[in-house]
Amino acid sequence: MWLEEVRGRERGELRARRFEAAARARRAASLALSNRKEFATPHHGAVNSLQVDLTEGRYLLSGASDGSAAVFDVWNATEYDETGFIAKHRNILLVDKQHENGHKFAVSAAIWYPVDTGLFITASYDHFVKVWDTNSTQVVMDFKMPGKVYAAAMSPVATTHMLIATGSADVQDHMDSFGPSPSRRSSSAQKRTGNARNSQAMRKGQNLTHGQMQKRLHPGLSSSQNRATAHYGAVTGLRTTADGMYLLSSGSDSRLRLWDIDSGCNTLVNYEAMRLQTGKPLQLDVTDDPSLVFVPCMASIKAYNLWSGMTFQTFRGHYELVNCCYYNTQYQELYTGSNDRQILVWSPSTPPFTEMEDEDKQHGLSAVDEDNWSD
C-alpha cells in the first residue's frame, strides 16, 4: 500500500507534502502497544509528566510522584532482550529524593528548556520550581512558590524573554524568569475555579495571536451568564494545536472542549462521553495535522477525532489511572505515564517479530540459539 503512494510520489502525481501528511496520518491511525520498544522506568511513584525535547526530539523527560525526574534516550536502546527484537530504554539520568537538592514531594511537571537540552525544569508539590543543568545534574536555580505547584510551561517560540509560567495552589499565578535579571510578575488567574489562563507546553512554531496569556479574555462565550466558565469544575488539562489556532481543554466535569484561539469561542465540537479523573492535572496531546486528540481516561487513553468528536480508539494497557500522554510527532509514537509507575510506548503497527524471524531461523541464525556466556 505504501507502494502505490511511493510510486505516485516518484511520478510527481502525488505531492511530496501530501505524501508526508498521508504517511503520518496513516501511522498515527495504526497506533498500538509497541512490541518492539519499552522504557524501563526507575520511578517509585505515579508518572505525572512526559515531554520529549523540542530541539532534537531525542530525550524523554519524565516526572513522578516520588519526587523523581528521569531522562531517556528515545532513539537508542540501552540494551536488547534475549531475542534481540525488543529494545529496552533505561534512563540515562535520574534525580530523586536522594539527590541533595532533589524535590521532597511529588514532581507534577518536568519540562525541557525549549532552546537546548542543557537545562530542564521541574515543578513539585514541595512548593519549589527547580532549574537543573542536565550534564552535571545539579540544580542551578530554584524558585519558591507560595503553594504546591501543579503545572509549569515555557514558551517555545519566545525570543525576548525566558519566562516560566507556573500554576500553583495560591490565589495568584506566577511567571518566573531566569537569566540576568530575574523578575516576578503575577497574573490573577485562579487555577482551581476553572478559568483557563495558562497554556501548558505549547508546541514549537505557534504564535498566539493575542500575545501574553494574561491579556486573553475568557474563553467560553457559550454561556452568556458566566462568561468566565470553560468547564463546570476544574480545568484539568490544556493543550494547543501545533498550528497555534486551537486550544483543547479537559475538565473535572469529564468534558473535553475545543476553543478557537482567535475568537475565543467554543467550537462546540461534541466529544463522545468519557470519564476523566478529577484529582490531578492531566496532560493531553494532539497530532500535528491536527486530527487526533489523546486524552487519559481513567486507566486507558482515548483518541478522539478532533473535528467530529468521535472516539477513534481506546488504548488499554496501563493497570492504573493514566496521568499524562505525549505524542512524538517525529516518529508517530505515543508515550503514556500512569499511577502504575510505567511509561508505555504505543507505536504504529509492525508485523509480529516471529514472522520476520522465520526466515533467519530456517538457516540456523536465530539469536535465541546462541550461547550468551560472557568471557
Place this chain on the structure above:
Amino acid sequence: MSVWNYVVTAHKPTSVSHSCVGNFTSPNQLNLIIAKCTRIEIHLLTPQGLQPMLDVPIYGRIATIELFRPHWDADKSELLTRAMGDVSDRIGRPTDNGQIGIIDPDCRLIGLHLYDGLFKVIPFDNKGQLKEAFNIRLEELQVLDIKFLHGCVKPTIVVLYQDNKDARHVKTYEVALKEKDFVEGPWSQNNLDNGAGLLIPVPAPLGGVIIIGEETIVYCNANATFKAIPIKQSIIRAYGRVDPDGSRYLLGDNTGTLHLLVLTHERERVTGLKVEYLGETSIASSISYLDNGVVYVGSRFGDSQLVKLNLQADASGSFVEVLERYVNLGPIVDFCVVDLDRQGQGQVVTCSGACKDGSIRASVELQGIKGLWSLKSSFNDPYDMYLVVSFISETRFLAMNMEDELEETEIEGFDAQTQTLFCQNAINDLLIQVTANSVRLVSCTSRELVDQWNAPAGFSVNVASANASQVLLATGGGHLVYLEIRDAKLVEVKHAQLEHEISCLDLNPVGDNPQYSSLAAVGMWTDISVRIFSLPDLELVRKETLGGEIVPRLAIAKEGELSIGTIDDIQKLHIRTIPLNEQARRICHQAQSRTLAFCSFKYNQTTYVLPEENEPTKGRILVFAVEDGRLQLIVEKETKGAVYSLNAFNGKLLAAINQKIQLYKWMLREDGSHELQSECGHHGHILALYTQTRGDFIVVGDLMKSISLLVYKHEESAIEERARDYNANWMTAVEMLDDEIYIGAENNYNLFTVRKNSDAPATDDERARLEVVGEYHLGEFVNRFRHGSLVMRLPDSEMGQIPTVIFGTINGVIGIIASLPHDQYVFLEKLQSTLVKFIKGVGNLSHEAMAVIP
C-alpha cells in the same frame, strides 16, 4: 576525501506545470507564458508559430502563475519585478493540496490560500499598488479549489471544500475589505460529485461557476441556475478557456483525452451544457488556447505540445492535430548511465514520463563542439545527409534516418579518434576530412578511405580550408600547403613558407568555375593582414593590412549550439525518444552483454481506490538471464513484502523488503538449477526505500528516518548497523559518493551529505552518528543518483580526476554533483557570490535564501 561538492544543472526542467496567454510584452503582442517549476519562459505567437522571447530562472518553486495588468520594460526586454513580499505566517499549517493564488477579475485584490483555515487577502489601491495583506479565517479546512467570481459588485470567492464526512460542497463568500472579513456569499451548493475537484469561473455576463467532478459537470450561478451533465468517469485536471465570453472550454483529463465543454446560452442565460470529444494529447497539466484553433498543451508527464483543432475529424475521429512537440524528460523515475564507447562520456538513458506518456529517452551531452559540418551523400544531392560534429579529441557522425531523425553512425574511412578541422563534399563523389595529421579522401558510396595525405613529421595542421577540388592547409611555422584532388587522389602541388603564423584560410571559388578557385585568401597573425594568393602557384597577389585589433577569422563555430529537428535551441542535449505508452519504472545496464533492461507496467485507468491494508504482505524477486539478446526467467522468489530496491552485493543479492534489508545467496542446486537463499537480514527501518552498496557497506534511505549505514560481517554472516543520521529526513534518493561521504535527497527538495566518523575518538555515540557535512536547497524532487559523467573525460586533464554523480528529477532536470578539491571549491564559491550580485533573479528572490534549507 573531499566534502566540497558543486551542484550544477546539465539539463533544465522540462515539465510544464502552468501556462497562460495574454498581451504581456506589449498590447499588440500575444504571448504564451510557460512555468516550468523553477523557470519562466515567455513566447510570442507569430504566424510561423511560437517564438521564444525570454527564459529566466526563479530562485524558488512556482506554485501559481496568473496574468493581469502587466508592465513590460520594452527597452530593456527584461522582466521587471513590480512587487514581491513574504506571505508566510508563523501560525497555521501549510496546505497539503498545494498553494492557491487568484486575482479578482476587476483587480481589486489578490487572494492566497497557503494555510489550512486561512485566506490571505492583498488588496490593490486605485493606483495599482499592493497594500498590506491580512488573513481571514476560513471555516473550511479541506479546501480543494478557490476562484473569484466574475461580474460581482463586491469581490466574491467560490470555495470548493470537503467536510468531515468526505462530502464535497461549494460555498461563496464576499470579501469585505474594510471589515477584513467574509460576508456570506450569494449562494452555495451542497453534496456535489464526490470527485469534484476543479472550479471554472465563467466571465460576465453569464457569470457563475462550472464545477468539474469525476462523473458530472455542473454549472451554477447566483440566479439559481443549475445545470448538470454526466460525463465518462475521468479526473480532469486542466482547462483552457476558448472564448472570452466563456461559452467554450477545453478540458484535459488524466488519460490525455481532450474534450470541449460548451455552455449553451441565450443572451445572458445559460441553457445547458454539452461535452464533445476532441482527441488525444499528452496528459495535460495546463491548457492555453492561443488563436485560430491553436492550443498549447503543457504537460508534466509527457511532451508538451502545440496542437491545432480542426473542424473536421480525421480518419480515427480525432479533431486534434499535433503541430509541434516539446521534449519533456520529466518525470525521470529512474535512469542509468551507459558509456557505450568506453570513452568516458556517458549517455543517460531515462525512464521518463508517466502513465501513457511513459517513454525511454537517451540523451548525449554535446558540450565542447569544436566544429560542425554537413555533408551530402553524393555530390549532386540537393539535401544534406550527414552531420559531422567535432570535439577536442574525437569526431562523431550523425545521419538522417528513415524517421527524419538524426542518428549516430560511422564513416569508416574517416578518422573518428581525433578532432576534425575541416570537412567537405568533393568532386567524384568524394568526401574530404582534414585532421591535425592528415587529409583523407573517402568515397561517398562505400564510405571507405580512398586516399590519404599525411603531414610531415613534426608538423601538425592548424587551420584548413577546402572546396570541391582543392585543399589548402596551414601548419605551424607559417607553412602553407596546397593540395589538389586529381583522379580520386590527393596531390601535393605547392608548398610555401610565410613569415608569420597563419590564422585563417579560405578557398571559396569566386570566379566562374564553382569547383575550382584561382585565388586563396590567407589571414595572418602578427601583422594582422589578409593576403590573396593565386592558385596553383601560391604567388602573392595582394596584401592588406587590417590594422588595429581585428583578428581575421573567417569562420567561427559557436560552442554547444545545435538545432536539429525536435530539439530547441537552448538545450545542449541530443535526445532520442522511444515511446512506450506505458509507465517505465526501472532501468539498468549490463555491460557484458551490452543490454539495457527496463521494466514497465500498464497504468490502469480505473478510479484510484485505497485498499485497507497497511503494507503489501507479499512480493516477488525475478531473476532473468540474457541469452541471445532475449530475457530468460531463471528464478522466481516470493518475499514477505514489497521489494523496494535491489542491489548486487559481493556476488549476492541485497533486497529492501518493507522494513527489512535482506541478503540472498545465489545457490546452485544439485540438479543444476539456481535458487535464491536468504542468508541474513536487518530490520530497524520504518520502510527501507532506497539502498546503495560499496564494498561491505550498505547505505539505506528510509521513508522518514534519513540515512543509515550498515555493514556486512563475513565471519558472522550478519548485517549490522554501523551508524545513522538521526535527523528526521524523508528520503527520496541516496548514493555513496565514496567510502565516507554519502549524499541524500529528501522530501523538501533538499540535498544533504553525511560523513562516516570512522576515526571519531570519543564515544560510541559519536561513532554511531553520521555527521551532516553539507546541505543544499535544490528545489527539485530527485528520484535517482548515479555515478557517471556526461562529458568526455580527457585522461590527462585535471577534470578527469573529479568524481561526479548525476541526478534526475521529477521536472526532467538532469544535474551533476562534482566533488571538488578545496581550492577549486573556494574559487567557484567566490565566482558564485560575484555572479549573484550581478544576475538579479526574477522577483527579487534571494539566491542565499534559497540555498539555505528551510
